[in-house]
Amino acid sequence: MTDLPATNSDELDPEEQRVLAAIEAELPSMPAGAQNLIPILQRIQQTHGYLPRGGIYLVARHLGLAPSKVFGVATFYNQFRFNPPGRHPIKVCLGTACHVKGGEIILENFARRLGIEEGETTKDREYSLERVACVGCCALAPVVVVGEKIESYVTPSKVEGIITEIEVRREMAAREEERNES
Numbered sequence: 001m002t003d004l005p006a007t008n009s010d011e012l013d014p015e016e017q018r019v020l021a022a023i024e025a026e027l028p029s030m031p032a033g034a035q036n037l038i039p040i041l042q043r044i045q046q047t048h049g050y051l052p053r054g055g056i057y058l059v060a061r062h063l064g065l066a067p068s069k070v071f072g073v074a075t076f077y078n079q080f081r082f083n084p085p086g087r088h089p090i091k092v093c094l095g096t097a098c099h100v101k102g103g104e105i106i107l108e109n110f111a112r113r114l115g116i117e118e119g120e121t122t123k124d125r126e127y128s129l130e131r132v133a134c135v136g137c138c139a140l141a142p143v144v145v146v147g148e149k150i151e152s153y154v155t156p157s158k159v160e161g162i163i164t165e166i167e168v169r170r171e172m173a174a175r176e177e178e179r180n181e182s
């Protein structure tokens with residue numbers, strides 16, 4: 001299990017500090033009482049896309065619970081993520097059909113290519129990587145969902161192509177933005 005997170009705000013990037021400040025401002029309007037722990041965690045994740053680790057302490061203080069208790073509940077449920085979603089979330093299907101067709105190897109290839117583990121987000125917040133259960137198109141296994149797009153029959157050699165396609169689209173969008181500004 002992951003350790004209870006540190007709280008040193010000097011280690012946080014400005015974006016995470018902004019999210020924590022927002023959570024601190026939102027919590028007083030949320031109901032107190034331990035029975036509200038999960039709804040509060042869900043609401044934070046729904047609003048911010050994830051549950052920042054520092055937010056655990058804020059929720060614990062709001063509900064009068066030990067941070068370890070809040071952290072234990074949050075890590076027990078798969079629905080909570082502790083890293084912000086990337087601008088290009090990559091979800092590797094590991095349902096039965098995709099698993100049988102080599103989904104784990106695809107996941108490893110993305111992890112190696114992006115330099116992150118599953119459940120993590122790259123430092124520039126461009127990519128996040130996670131495993132998901134069946135996404136409902138087993139005939140196309142192994143499947144990867146990039147943003148809203150389904151990538152079918154993914155092979156290890158296709159992983160580089162998927163990332164390159166995203167990079168090219170990013171580059172084109174950046175140039176377009178530059179042109180519009182000039």
Ligand code: FES
Binds near residue numbers: 095097098134137138
């Ligand atoms: S198992 Fe991957 S789409 Fe069904």
